Amino acid sequence: MNFAFSEEQEELRRSVRRFLADRSPMAEVRRLMETTDGFDRPVWAQMANQLGLQSLVVPEAYGGAGFGFVELAVVLEETGAALLGAPLFATVALATTALMASGDEAAMADLLPGIAAGETIATVALTEDSGRWDLDGVSLAATARDGRWVLDGHKMFVLDGHVADLILVAARTERGMSLFAVEGTADGLTRTPLPTMDQTRKQARLELASTPGRLVGEDGGAGPVLARMLDLAAVALAAEQVGGAQRCLDMAVDYAKNRIQFGRPIGSFQAIKHKCADMLLQVESAKSAAYYGAWAAADGSDELPVVASLAKSYCSEAYFHCAAENIQIHGGIGFTWEHDAHLYFKRAKSSELLLGDPAYHRELLAQRIGI
Amino acid sequence: MNVVVCVKQIPDPAAPGALDPQSHTLVREGKLILDDSDAYGVEMGLQLAGDAGEVTLVSMAPNQEVSGVRTALAMGAAKAIVVSDPALKGSDALSTAKVLAKAIERVGADLILAATESTDGYTGTTPVQVAELLGLPSVTFAKKVTVSDGKVRVERQTEAGFDEVECPMPCLVTVTAGVVEPRYPSFKGIMAAKSKPVDQLTVADLGLDASSVGAAGARQEITSVAAAEARGGGDIVVDEGDAHERIVQFLEQLKLV
Numbered sequence: 354m355n356f357a358f359s360e361e362q363e364e365l366r367r368s369v370r371r372f373l374a375d376r377s378p379m380a381e382v383r384r385l386m387e388t389t390d391g392f393d394r395p396v397w398a399q400m401a402n403q404l405g406l407q408s409l410v411v412p413e414a415y416g417g418a419g420f421g422f423v424e425l426a427v428v429l430e431e432t433g434a435a436l437l438g439a440p441l442f443a444t445v446a447l448a449t450t451a452l453m454a455s456g457d458e459a460a461m462a463d464l465l466p467g468i469a470a471g472e473t474i475a476t477v478a479l480t481e482d483s484g485r486w487d488l489d490g491v492s493l494a495a496t497a498r499d500g501r502w503v504l505d506g507h508k509m510f511v512l513d514g515h516v517a518d519l520i521l522v523a524a525r526t527e528r529g530m531s532l533f534a535v536e537g538t539a540d541g542l543t544r545t546p547l548p549t550m551d552q553t554r555k556q557a558r559l560e561l562a563s564t565p566g567r568l569v570g571e572d573g574g575a576g577p578v579l580a581r582m583l584d585l586a587a588v589a590l591a592a593e594q595v596g597g598a599q600r601c602l603d604m605a606v607d608y609a610k611n612r613i614q615f616g617r618p619i620g621s622f623q624a625i626k627h628k629c630a631d632m633l634l635q636v637e638s639a640k641s642a643a644y645y646g647a648w649a650a651a652d653g654s655d656e657l658p659v660v661a662s663l664a665k666s667y668c669s670e671a672y673f674h675c676a677a678e679n680i681q682i683h684g685g686i687g688f689t690w691e692h693d694a695h696l697y698f699k700r701a702k703s704s705e706l707l708l709g710d711p712a713y714h715r716e717l718l719a720q721r722i723g724i
Numbered sequence: 725m726n727v728v729v730c731v732k733q734i735p736d737p738a739a740p741g742a743l744d745p746q747s748h749t750l751v752r753e754g755k756l757i758l759d760d761s762d763a764y765g766v767e768m769g770l771q772l773a774g775d776a777g778e779v780t781l782v783s784m785a786p787n788q789e790v791s792g793v794r795t796a797l798a799m800g801a802a803k804a805i806v807v808s809d810p811a812l813k814g815s816d817a818l819s820t821a822k823v824l825a826k827a828i829e830r831v832g833a834d835l836i837l838a839a840t841e842s843t844d845g846y847t848g849t850t851p852v853q854v855a856e857l858l859g860l861p862s863v864t865f866a867k868k869v870t871v872s873d874g875k876v877r878v879e880r881q882t883e884a885g886f887d888e889v890e891c892p893m894p895c896l897v898t899v900t901a902g903v904v905e906p907r908y909p910s911f912k913g914i915m916a917a918k919s920k921p922v923d924q925l926t927v928a929d930l931g932l933d934a935s936s937v938g939a940a941g942a943r944q945e946i947t948s949v950a951a952a953e954a955r956g957g958g959d960i961v962v963d964e965g966d967a968h969e970r971i972v973q974f975l976e977q978l979k980l981v
Contacts (some may be wrong), residue, residue: 360791363909363917364798372908405910654848 356644358427366427372404373435379693385438388553389518392439398440401471408469412453416466422585426592426647433593434600436553440513444560446589451521451582455532455570464534466520475519477551478508478535478559479502479580486583486709488523488530488576495524495533495566502526502568503541504533504561512707514557515544522559522566524704528573529533533566540564551703553696584661588646588707591664594672594704595636595643601675601697602632605682612684619682625687628682632675639664639671659721666714669705676701725777725871727769728825728833729801730851731762733785733792734844741844747814748946755783758792761839763906764899769837771904772871777834778802782827784812784820790922797917798909803918805830809927814939817845821853822937826930828858835876836896840865846962853894862896863889867903883979894921902911 385391400406404663410425411417425445432441437715449468452461465474483490493506504524514520516695518537523530535542543560570578606629609620619625646664649657676698680687705711733756734769735741742751769779769902781796781804788808797804812823828836836855839849855862867886868879871893880898891897909917927934935941959974961967975981 361911361914364795364909364914367795368798368909368914399908403907403910404914409911419911420911424911 356371356641357647358423362424363411363592365424366431368674369404369406369428370435370518371429371432372399373437376440376653377435379696380437382438382553389555391513391553391555392516392595397439398471398476400439401469405714406441407471409454410445411449411465411469411672418469421651422588423644423647423651425589426643429589429592430596430599430620430643433596436597436696438553438555440476440516440555442554442589442593443476443512443517444468446586447477447582448517448519448521449500450585451532451578452569454578454581454585456578457530457570460534460567460569462610467519472515473518474516474537475521475647476511476513476517478511478520478522479579480508480510481506482509484510484706485706486713488579491523491525491530492495493524493561495520495526495531497526498563500679502533502566504535504566505563506561507560508559510547510556511559514559515546515555520559521569522561523575523579524566526572531571531572532574532575532578532581535561535566536571539566544695549703551699553700554703554707562700569642580658583708584658586649587661587665587714588643588657590704590708591639591643591646591661591668591682593638594668594701596701597631597704598636598675598698600641601679601694601701602629602636604694604697605629605632605675605679608683625682628678632678634656635671635674639668642667644700662714662718662721665708666711666718669701669711669714672701674700725773725834726832727773727777727779727794728836729762729769729779729781730829730836730838731766731783732759732782732839732842732844732910733757733783733789733843734759737843743949748949749814752844753784756789756792756981758795759839759843760797761841761843761901763799764901764903765837765839766799766801767906768869768899769835770800770907772835772869780831780833782806782824782831783807784815784823784827786813788924793880793922794855794914794917794936795909797914797920797922799907800913802920803922805923805925806836807925807927807930809934809936809938811927811940814937814942815902815937816942817847817849817945818853818943819937819941821850821857822932822941823927823930824850825854825857826932827925828854830930835871835891836860836894838896838898840898840900851896851898853958858896860895861891862889862898865898869897869899869903875934 395416407420408417409420468475483677495502495504520535522533522535541562541564547556549556570670609625610618642664646660649660680694686692736757744751774777777802781801783793784807793804807823838851854863863878865881866878867881872876874893876891878889878890961970
């Protein structure tokens, strides 16, 4: 196996980085984070029409480009570094992977082309009040009524749930865990944006009252589908976290070289050097874990569940560590609203908890390797 | 319509540049990237060529370098000619123009596009020399380009505004940044660029005499290089009732008002 990125993958990275620098600079991130939707539709359209980010991992048969998770990881590393405000993670890492894991060909043929074209913003609604990212936390009920499925209950912390055109809802039927496609405009669906500490990633509460849904996959068969989606999403998030952590390290090192105190750059002081060295160590280790996860996802490796939890737990802590140390190295200015350090700190914290915190994933890891 | 776009592959501007201590020319070793200012010409070319025509890239580069050309191919250009030859080392703008003109002759273009100047050399003289050598008219500093009835209509940027210029084709047009927004290559485009034809040619392939190009044919010589002047202190305007006038004067000088 070869973990070096190909020249083409590096070219993709440059293309995405340039796009984000031009179309999603920090001023734009700050403008959008104050809005309810949290993203810019022309930018979203350009992501689809020119860069093809929404279609990257969608198979060609369903209107996508048919590339793999390594390419997706490259993209998410860049969007994570730029704190892109857009429903990309929810659409590609959650909804697309869930649909593809479902194996429901009719649903894929109906729903994936819209996602690939950037016309459908999609998400997965799994978590409820407990905030648990496992299937035990799901109590929302689906019942068959007059030959169609209706859903009753509510979901919490749904990523981009208030703007999604398509929501894949995890619900319980008599046969067990099932997945339903619910339209954003469906009857009986009430969507409320939630205040989030990390304003660059939006969440919503969804209230479903006799809301019609389309069964995706088998009735009672969504357990393995959601499990696979969660593993793939963990790897995708780890890639985002690596991008953010690297950006924090870059900001800190840059400042340490330029900020003069006591007549010399603060980076020449051992206390600062050690902090930067520790950040570098964590960033590099996080990269190894996230890239290994991306490879395992792309290659269909049996190791995926193990590596996913390993990457998610390690990258979560590495990102948070780097974001926190970045503020320390910046000193007073790092603690101001005007400086971007706090935006990374908040993204690092929300990403640490998203899909389950490091302790949860270490427990999963222990179980998965049979300890 | 077939469009040729002249592109230059340059050292990454983000990396610190260096001059060769003997020849005082730019060190252009290692990996080169597509000059950002050329992306506008490529995009303009793609838009003007449309579905019926195609865009051909022409570039002169050291060491058969193609990585920057691949970026432009990933945007959608159909093919490329890259001229590489040890004899081209030390070329001045005119030598470069000779090489590009010969390469363009092989393609046969309705329209040739180039940037107004490169980001590493900044001479800004190569494109018009190419046009002269090809015996074609040229229009520089285009901020808008449209084509109809075998003519190109250009809004030509001037200090005060713009001139409207009409020119029969074939011709050469240099475009400014902002003429169009260059597209961002997708991974699909990047992968497709891998298999697009890149014609690698030498000076001999073009039928040029090696003594007429490169250091041997150069008509210019850089005799010395001086460090840029350090930025001086700003002017402090003390308001004696006329500060607003002096500020307006200052802005007028910069052509900002």
